[in-house]
Amino acid sequence: MHPSDIIQGSVYATILRANGHAVHPQGYIRQIWDGRVRYLPFDLLPDEKIVGLYHYRRQLLANPNLARFSVHPALCRGCGHREQGRCEGR
Numbered sequence: 283m284h285p286s287d288i289i290q291g292s293v294y295a296t297i298l299r300a301n302g303h304a305v306h307p308q309g310y311i312r313q314i315w316d317g318r319v320r321y322l323p324f325d326l327l328p329d330e331k332i333v334g335l336y337h338y339r340r341q342l343l344a345n346p347n348l349a350r351f352s353v354h355p356a357l358c359r360g361c362g363h364r365e366q367g368r369c370e371g372r
């Protein structure tokens with residue numbers, strides 16, 4: 283499970299809560315492994331965290347130089363930001 287999966291699921295939950303829906307605090311990631319489907323549980327991030335990430339993303343888009351490089355060079359291979367010349371990568 284990747285952090286981006288947790289963030290994506292949590293964003294959906296935040297949107298649903300903002301529109302008046304009740305949302306369980308636990309989400310699930312659907313994963314297919316060896317031909318079998320599994321649902322991996324995870325704790326949804328609180329709305330305040332999602333809003334903070336939203337503002338952080340806007341800040342990075344406005345000031346790309348503030349962004350940290352990925353922790354591993356392999357993550358940079360095939361990254362759209364590098365292909366578009368927005369980031370040198372590792």
Ligand code: SF4
Nearest residue numbers: 351352358361369371
């Ligand atoms: S190329 Fe830049 S944006 Fe893409 S993964 Fe590497 S450090 Fe991150």
